[in-house]
Amino acid sequence: QLQLVESGGGLVQPGGSLNLSCAAPGFHLRYSAVGWFRQAPGKEREGVSCIAASDGTTYYGNGVKGRFTISRDNAKGTVLLQMNSLDPGDPAVYFCATGGPCWPPISSREFTSWGQGAQVTVTS
Helix, strand or coil, X not given: CCCEEEECCEEECCCCCEEEEEEECCECHHHCCEEEEXXXXXXCCEEEEEECCCCCCEEECCCCCCCEEEEEECCCCEEEEEECCCCCXXXXXXXXXXXXXCXXXXXXXXXXXEECCEEEEECC
């Protein structure tokens, strides 16, 4: 199992943007399927987005389509999640994960390596 590290969380006003990054120290994520998940207090972990290992196909959860974009930074070996138009439904701890397949619906159950999470807060 890999150790993953998320960065870029923080506090933003409604309508604002944040960029999250997922890295695996000592390992390049370029050829790995990577998923982003989020979990709000009292709620189940939810699949946000994933990027496939084979061809870079991307999938998004229904609540974030058109607002979030997942991509790879191949030079750094990281996976990014750009989050735009953040709204009060988005605050959660955001996790990246690998070791699982990327296809819809994006399920956390098959991913084996996880980061510690990054807090995203949306408040005016």
